[in-house]
Amino acid sequence: MRRSIEDTSIVMVGAGNLATNLAKAFYRKGFRIMQVYSRTDASARALAQQVEAAWTTDVGALAPHARLYVVSLTDDVLPQLIPRLVEGHEDALWVHTAGSQPMDLWKGYAANYGVFYPMQTFSKQQEVDFSRIPIFVEGCDKPCVEFLHAVASVLSAQVYEATSEQRRYLHLAAVLACNFTNYLYDCADRVLTGHGLPFDALLPLIDETARKVHFLAPHDAQTGPAVRGDRAVVEKHLALLADAPELQELYRKISESISRLHSDIPSSGEASKNAVAP
Numbered sequence: 001m002r003r004s005i006e007d008t009s010i011v012m013v014g015a016g017n018l019a020t021n022l023a024k025a026f027y028r029k030g031f032r033i034m035q036v037y038s039r040t041d042a043s044a045r046a047l048a049q050q051v052e053a054a055w056t057t058d059v060g061a062l063a064p065h066a067r068l069y070v071v072s073l074t075d076d077v078l079p080q081l082i083p084r085l086v087e088g089h090e091d092a093l094w095v096h097t098a099g100s101q102p103m104d105l106w107k108g109y110a111a112n113y114g115v116f117y118p119m120q121t122f123s124k125q126q127e128v129d130f131s132r133i134p135i136f137v138e139g140c141d142k143p144c145v146e147f148l149h150a151v152a153s154v155l156s157a158q159v160y161e162a163t164s165e166q167r168r169y170l171h172l173a174a175v176l177a178c179n180f181t182n183y184l185y186d187c188a189d190r191v192l193t194g195h196g197l198p199f200d201a202l203l204p205l206i207d208e209t210a211r212k213v214h215f216l217a218p219h220d221a222q223t224g225p226a227v228r229g230d231r232a233v234v235e236k237h238l239a240l241l242a243d244a245p246e247l248q249e250l251y252r253k254i255s256e257s258i259s260r261l262h263s264d265i266p267s268s269g270e271a272s273k274n275a276v277a278p
Contacts, residue, residue: 005150005151005154006029006030006031006154007032008031008032008067008068008151009031009032009034009065009066009067009068010023010026010031010032010033010034010066010067010068010069010070011033011034011035011036011037011062011063011066011068011069011070012033012035012036012037012047012051012053012070012072013037013062013069013070013071013072013073013085014037014038014070014071014072014073015036015037015038015043015044015046015047016043016072016073016074016124017122017123017124018072018097018118018122019036019047019070019072019097020047020050020122020124021122021124021127021128021130022070022072022097022118022130023036023047023050023051023053024050024051024127025130025155026051026155027050027051027052029154029155031151031154033048033051033052033053034053034054034063034066035048035053035054035055035056035062035063035066036048036051036053036054036055036056037055037056037057037058037059037062038055038057039057040057041057044056044057059081059084059085060084060087062085062088062089064088064089065092066089066092067092067093068092068093068095068151069085069089069092069093069094069095070095070096070097070116071085071094071095071096071097072096072097072098073096075098075100075101078096078098078101078105079101079105082105082106082109083109086106086109086110089110090109090110090111091111091112092110092112093110093112093113093114093144093147093148094106094109094110094112094113094114095113095114095115095116095148096115096116097115097116097117097118098115098117099117099119099167099168099170099171099174100167100168100171101115101164102164103115103138103139103140103164104164106140107140112140112141112144113139113140113144114137114138114139114140114144114145114148115136115137115138115139115164115167116135116137116148116151116152117135117136117137117138117162117167117170118130118133118134118135118155118156119133119134119135119136119170119174120133120134121178121179121182130155130156131155131156131157132156132157132158133155133156133158134156134158134159134160135152135155135156135158135159135160136159136160136161136162136166136167136170137149137152137159137160137161137162138161138162138163138164138167145161149161185199185202185206187247187250188202191247209221219261219262222258222261222262224258225237225255226254226255226256226258226259226262227258227259227262229259229263234255237251238251238252
């Protein structure tokens with residue numbers, strides 16, 4: 001009798017934000033999580049209990065004979081830990097979930113390896129719907145790619161193959177669109193709370209801004225004083241930020257960049273900068 005892809009046994013190496021969400025998504029879809037590894041007892045135990053798995057804090061005690069080992073660790077730890085992780089499990093299929101790390105980190109250590117990259121922001125406290133998350137896979141050979149594609153397709157309707165080089169740009173774009181945007185939310189929050197106003201007042205604006213780019217190219221969706229060339233408003237805002245010089249400079253640079261990107265005729269001294277603008 002042929003086994004279904006959901007019969008795949010999995011060891012989760014890591015119990016952070018991404019690993020927690022991914023392990024729970026696998027578990028809900030019927031995959032068997034054999035074990036969870038984390039540096040700390042508390043993190044390993046907490047995730048293992050949620051997915052009915054064993055747990056360990058010892059790299060040398062990873063469960064043998066799992067079909068898939070999913071490694072979700074920080075980028076600086078990953079290259080150093082790979083040799084210790086794979087030792088004794090060289091013939092298993094190993095994947096990491098890092099957007100910015102190449103697949104070839106596994107080369108010379110594992111016989112079968114790849115990348116399983118869900119492109120989303122994750123928090124342990126916030127459940128996500130994996131069916132709407134794009135997952136990018138890469139494998140060392142065709143059978144690995146096909147297997148990872150099949151696993152990913154159980155979780156998501158959006159599964160793509162991407163090379164390590166392509167994934168570097170995916171990760172860059174994700175940082176710009178997500179991490180930098182959230183930093184600006186934090187800046188806006190500090191401006192508002194510093195003057196007795198609630199951040200919640202911005203939520204409808206944030207939601208509509210995000211909704212618009214489902215239907216318009218981001219360039220076409222841009223609004224605000226910088227795109228209109230309203231220098232008087234820009235200068236007023238800069239004056240309000242006089243006590244926050246870092247934020248003031250950030251506001252200035254972003255406004256100048258928006259203005260350049262939306263200007264048909266670049267101002268003197270900016271033509272060379274415009275030549276490399278996207």
